[in-house]
Amino acid sequence: MRQNPYLVVTLPDVTAQPTEQVAAAPRVDSEVGPLRTVMLHRPGAELKRLTPRNNDQLLFDSIPWVDRAQVEHDAFAEVLRSRDVEVLLLADTLNTALTDPRARSAAVDAAVDRRRLGNELADALRSHLSTVDSATLADVMMAGMTFEELPAAEGASLVRRMHHPHDFVVDPLPNLLFTRDSSVWIADRVALASLAMPARRRETALLDLIYAYHPRFRAAGRAYGAHSAPVEGGDVLLLAPGVLAIGVGERTTPAGAESLARSAFSDGLAHTVLAVPIVQDRATMHLDTVCTMVDTDAVVMYPAVRDTLQAYPLRPNGSEGVVVDGPVPFLNAAAEAMGIERLRVIDTGLDPVTAEREQWDDGNNTLAVAPGVVVAYERNVETNARLEDAGIEVLRIGGSELGTGRGGPRCMSCPVSRSSLTSSR
Numbered sequence: 370m371r372q373n374p375y376l377v378v379t380l381p382d383v384t385a386q387p388t389e390q391v392a393a394a395p396r397v398d399s400e401v402g403p404l405r406t407v408m409l410h411r412p413g414a415e416l417k418r419l420t421p422r423n424n425d426q427l428l429f430d431s432i433p434w435v436d437r438a439q440v441e442h443d444a445f446a447e448v449l450r451s452r453d454v455e456v457l458l459l460a461d462t463l464n465t466a467l468t469d470p471r472a473r474s475a476a477v478d479a480a481v482d483r484r485r486l487g488n489e490l491a492d493a494l495r496s497h498l499s500t501v502d503s504a505t506l507a508d509v510m511m512a513g514m515t516f517e518e519l520p521a522a523e524g525a526s527l528v529r530r531m532h533h534p535h536d537f538v539v540d541p542l543p544n545l546l547f548t549r550d551s552s553v554w555i556a557d558r559v560a561l562a563s564l565a566m567p568a569r570r571r572e573t574a575l576l577d578l579i580y581a582y583h584p585r586f587r588a589a590g591r592a593y594g595a596h597s598a599p600v601e602g603g604d605v606l607l608l609a610p611g612v613l614a615i616g617v618g619e620r621t622t623p624a625g626a627e628s629l630a631r632s633a634f635s636d637g638l639a640h641t642v643l644a645v646p647i648v649q650d651r652a653t654m655h656l657d658t659v660c661t662m663v664d665t666d667a668v669v670m671y672p673a674v675r676d677t678l679q680a681y682p683l684r685p686n687g688s689e690g691v692v693v694d695g696p697v698p699f700l701n702a703a704a705e706a707m708g709i710e711r712l713r714v715i716d717t718g719l720d721p722v723t724a725e726r727e728q729w730d731d732g733n734n735t736l737a738v739a740p741g742v743v744v745a746y747e748r749n750v751e752t753n754a755r756l757e758d759a760g761i762e763v764l765r766i767g768g769s770e771l772g773t774g775r776g777g778p779r780c781m782s783c784p785v786s787r788s789s790l791t792s793s794r
């Protein structure tokens with residue numbers, strides 16, 4: 370509202386009266402619809418567990434400076450809030466869920482690995498975790514616990530004596546930062562990922578508790594389960610309402626893509642799923658490392674795969690089965706399924722070497738907050754310039770420490786609610 374420059378008395382601003390904020394119902398139909406609610410994980414003590422001895426196994430490329438990673442992450446959350454996005458922090462939602470005694474008991478079950486600890490120590494850990502408060506339990510679930518942190522009175526087992534005090538009784542989960550991978554909302558249902566790498570498998574136990582016991586999510590239907598064939602959220606792109614692309618490579622398996630497609634068809638969440646083979650390599654661990662949507666009809670894509678990326682279109686056969694076509698060029702198959710003439714492609718980088726560097730640094734891994742508006746790492750200077758040349762607004766964030774886990778803004782965010790592309794907010 371424009372201010373009257375001649376008005377000298379201060380009148381109460383009725384527009385500023387506190388209004389009851391209605392939480393957006395969980396629902397995501399596209400990659401680029403205006404983002405309303407997102408789940409992030411502010412990096413915490415779990416990153417302090419990383420050492421040069423365990424970082425490879427825990428899927429980090431180096432040892433992040435944790436305080437700086439938090440500063441970068443806070444700035445990321447602030448950019449989203451400045452665009453009217455509600456930011457839910459995973460730790461807060463977990464704490465709320467754990468106020469339910471059933472969630473606490475499921476959390477203890479998920480933390481105690483009897484096969485690895487043996488009966489004696491498993492019982493000791495269980496009895497210890499049953500006595501701690503919910504906040505401490507949540508911390509242990511995220512940051513793990515070492516043998517020396519388990520009170521000495523708890524069990525004098527052989528396992529305990531033969532382990533180093535700094536070994537883990539409960540493994541830490543530094544990749545919680547990448548909330549994209551552990552769950553995906555498809556329309557009004559949530560698909561729990563079935564994570565492929567041992568270092569990440571326990572993440573879904575936390576998400577399972579949040580979605581089952583947090584009042585905001587309790588009523589939500591499920592579209593996939595953590596014990597099904599491997600599917601990770603970074604491989605799932607909602608190209609348009611009813612159209613999914615699922616990368617198949619280092620993480621998601623052909624069986625995972627097929628079974629998520631089957632489940633989405635039978636729940637009426639999709640009419641076409643494109644299974645997209647990607648190279649099984651760390652640089653291309655998920656489809657969203659080589660391609661993300663930046664507008665309703667545009668993607669930013671790694672040029673090295675642009676002309677070779679293929680897709681197997683899957684469609685329902687009308688009786689719980691799946692019809693498989695192709696392979697056909699991905700860009701053609703995507704445009705056809707989305708009902709558009711063509712999918713515009715904006716290339717990563719400037720030349721093949723810059724493109725390779727910026728792809729590695731998550732230049733393709735943008736998060737759309739609205740059609741034509743994306744969050745991107747500032748370091749990918751050439752890719753961001755190309756996006757702007759193509760009319761995309763780029764909201765830059767720092768990521769020198771966040772990127773040590775090999776993930777960008779899309780990997781670090783799980784959209785819970787987006788407005789539909791046809792309605793206004």
Ligand SMILES: NC(=O)NCCC[C@H](N)C(=O)O
Binds near residue numbers: 569658779
């Ligand atoms: N969607 C993504 O590409 N997520 C990045 C995950 C990085 C994590 N360190 C991992 O290796 O799983």
